[in-house]
Amino acid sequence: MASGLSNNGLVFRQLFDRESCTYTYLLGDAESKEAVLIDPVFGLAQRDRSVVDELGLNLKFVMNTHVHADHVTGTGILKQTLGKSVLSVISAASGANADVKLNHSDNISFGKFSLEVRGTPGHTNGCVCYVFHEGRMVFTGDTLLIRGCGRTDFQEGSAETLYNSVKTQLFELPEDYLVYPAHDYKGMTCSSVGEEKKYNPRLTKDLDTFKSIMDNLGLPYPKMLDKAVPANKVCGLYNLPPEMEEVLSGSKNNN
Numbered sequence: 001m002a003s004g005l006s007n008n009g010l011v012f013r014q015l016f017d018r019e020s021c022t023y024t025y026l027l028g029d030a031e032s033k034e035a036v037l038i039d040p041v042f043g044l045a046q047r048d049r050s051v052v053d054e055l056g057l058n059l060k061f062v063m064n065t066h067v068h069a070d071h072v073t074g075t076g077i078l079k080q081t082l083g084k085s086v087l088s089v090i091s092a093a094s095g096a097n098a099d100v101k102l103n104h105s106d107n108i109s110f111g112k113f114s115l116e117v118r119g120t121p122g123h124t125n126g127c128v129c130y131v132f133h134e135g136r137m138v139f140t141g142d143t144l145l146i147r148g149c150g151r152t153d154f155q156e157g158s159a160e161t162l163y164n165s166v167k168t169q170l171f172e173l174p175e176d177y178l179v180y181p182a183h184d185y186k187g188m189t190c191s192s193v194g195e196e197k198k199y200n201p202r203l204t205k206d207l208d209t210f211k212s213i214m215d216n217l218g219l220p221y222p223k224m225l226d227k228a229v230p231a232n233k234v235c236g237l238y239n240l241p242p243e244m245e246e247v248l249s250g251s252k253n254n255n
């Protein structure tokens with residue numbers, strides 16, 4: 001096995017989109033070569049394909065943690081270019097189209113590894129987190145961010161639901177599990193369950209204080225909201241903004 005590529009047979013990469021500050025995660029089994037990609041971004045599909053190819057992996061699942069509002073997902077374009085053996089994945093509760101629609105406590109397997117699905121509604125109804133017990137990691141989407149959490153002021157957002165999701169589904173995990181969110185806006189890459197239980201400025205508070213914090217975030221709506229949500233209901237392949245149609249038709253390269 002090539003050195004530096006894997007750890008206990010796991011191949012792991014954290015990839016970043018500078019525009020939307022989105023993290024995409026690649027996890028692969030070095031032995032079987034089966035891999036999954038979590039929260040890919042449409043405009044970076046070529047980058048993701050290159051990394052997968054260079055590491056000698058075969059994508060089995062392209063997955064979302066939820067219907068994103070700030071960027072268009074790359075699951076559809078990756079399926080289109082990689083072929084029918086790649087399956088798109090999202091939760092059933094999201095109401096979005098995909099090959100595989102997940103429910104709480106389902107498992108997604110790739111090679112000898114698997115991800116446990118935990119329903120964590122609050123930012124949206126269909127949010128899920130993926131717990132990777134073998135790697136002691138959890139991919140939290142927008143449910144839990146580093147020292148923050150997903151906003152709850154649009155889509156089906158509910159501060160109380162998000163609070164309960166974090167407390168029951170994430171803060172019950174062992175404290176050494178590493179937290180990998182879908183975004184970071186401050187240059188942080190990773191946290192742990194223990195750190196967030198101790199230092200998260202929102203989720204260390206009682207429910208009423210949390211709700212008041214969430215009611216007063218004062219964030220502008222994501223610039224892509226009206227385009228991204230309908231597109232992401234169909235794996236990012238509908239009603240695309242013109243610059244993204246160019247990517248799909250191959251007239252724009254991503255280099």
Ligand SMILES: N[C@@H](CCC(=O)N[C@@H](CSS)C(=O)NCC(=O)O)C(=O)O
Pocket residue numbers: 020068069070142148149150151152183185217219220221222223224
């Ligand atoms: N400025 C960005 C959107 C930033 C934003 O609203 N982020 C979301 C996650 S993406 S919907 C969020 O939940 N943020 C929570 C926070 O506390 O920052 C844009 O225009 O796209």
